[in-house]
Amino acid sequence: MAAAQGLLYPVDMKGTSPEVIAGTAMEYYGKLLEESSSAPELFSIPGREKVQLEASLMRFLPLYREESQWKILVLTDPQDKTSVVALHLHSSWWLIDDVLKTTDPFREGLIQVETFAERIVLFVLNCIVFGMLERSLACDALFVPHSEKECAKIFWTRGEAVAFYTIKAKGSLCDGFTSQCYLLPVLDTMFVRRKSRRCGLGMKMLHDFCQTFTAEEALGLSCPVSADMYQEVPMEKLQDGKPEQSNEVQKDKRDGCISKTMASLDPKSATEEFKCEPEDIFHLQAHEEEHVVQMPQNKESKKRAREPPEDCEDPKHFRPLL
Template sequence: MESNQKHQTQNTGEIKEIYPVDLPDVDYNSLCLTSENILSSLESNTYTGENWFIPSIGSKVEVTLDNVGRLEVFGDDPPCTLLALHMPADETQVVALNLHGKWWPLNDVLKTSCKSRSGLVTVLSVMERLILFLLSQIIFGVLERPFMEDMYFSPHPMREFGKILWLNGEAVGFYTIKKKGSLCDGCTSQSYQLPVLDTVFVRTQWRRRGLGLQILADFCTSLPNEKVIGLSCPISPSMIKVCRKFLLTNQDQRDRLYEVVAPGAWDQRRNIWLNIQLNYSANSEALPGLESGCTKAKVV
């Protein structure tokens, strides 16, 4: 069963694939309402949609109440539910998502046929926000999570600033920023005292291509008027390597980049270049206040 749609362009007659992010945008309310209606129909045996989903690889999966689960896109605030079809008895193995009235393979949701969607693109639409969620919670959180990895990302708030990295029609990574003045979380009145690069991720098969450097450079150049900018503490060993390579060739950024514990007061910052020169690792002595930091997300 082919889940993606095809569209013939008027000018060239070329037939191209259409993916969820290329279709008219949805809104959060209709997304939640559709999800609840589908679950209700599955519970009452009145579901009239596709009964089976056939992935490109693997066995077909029946669309039943037991095989459909809720994904909370923003945690609990605000509530927003996306339905996922998973393998029987294994909720971690998501094979499809319900969008625009049909089940789409996970990989297709992360694709685009729009040629202008290339490089680092700011997250603006609901579908782009859902892709950010899938990359952080499903791709990194489950499918590409290294064995014994204890680093994770908390769900990003609905208004978190982020960019998705698009290459060859695929979403291959992202980064998010805690803006200066934004609240650390919903449990405190503290706010960030500087912009902070909070989460970074590049998909496994796209690593070692300089994309981490591209992301870090984009972050730095996007804030030309900020004298000091930060990266969330603790910084992973792989990101330390990216920082070192970046700062070796961008000496003007050495005094700007700090490892930061929220909210980022001066006693909660440590200069990254100085750390590297002193041969500190990502597992070195924690900054003061690390245990009481406002964010659980980490740079990877």
């Protein structure tokens, strides 16, 4: 499907609700199982042979991190069933690239995720584009699906979604099992598509995050931070436990563009926690959120911060990033 055929892209369509999307997908899948003996339907993928639409190539993926009835019907690649080539939305199959497109001229720059259709775009960027299609083989990090009410912004440029970042709000619960809350706003996840990297999008999202919380004295940054993101922001690799800022970052600080104190939240065994094989994307389970403690604000509290808080079993180790 395409807007050029007189149709809008999924994110622009009205009436996009979880009930409608899930209902039409279940109805379609049920009919497909009943009519398995009929003539097969084919789906066109640019530059490749047509794919036969059969139930064995389809999966229902969870849209959100928490247990939910809302799932998306996807079509997997016949040559690699750990990879998705299309989504079933509005009674039609849509290529991944088309799900990320828009015909709305006002959808440009960083836009807050508010509608269900935008939640689908966030899911595709996170779980399919990053999780399956563009994730480096050397990268151990893998984001689980975001929560249903995750605070997120998508970066739109030239009619296409190319990046996103999410925030853990100050005061929000760290997980569903304890009463611990985030004591400062935390930049939780960030991703930029390969074709849009080295264009300053990572720096723009970091700047937007800082400007969103002008009243806060300190902001948090989740770890681990990938090597690609260090280059995107840009920053040098950690040396002696402290990141060396590039001239561009130092200049922005002098100009007042980024004046926040940033705390790097480095959970114990974070690399192992996020290790996941590509095929596990179909069986992702919600992981326990990290505990968050507030960054010390003065010299006296900095000395005390070296000791783990009594009420925190998994304390963070802070490294100033900005």
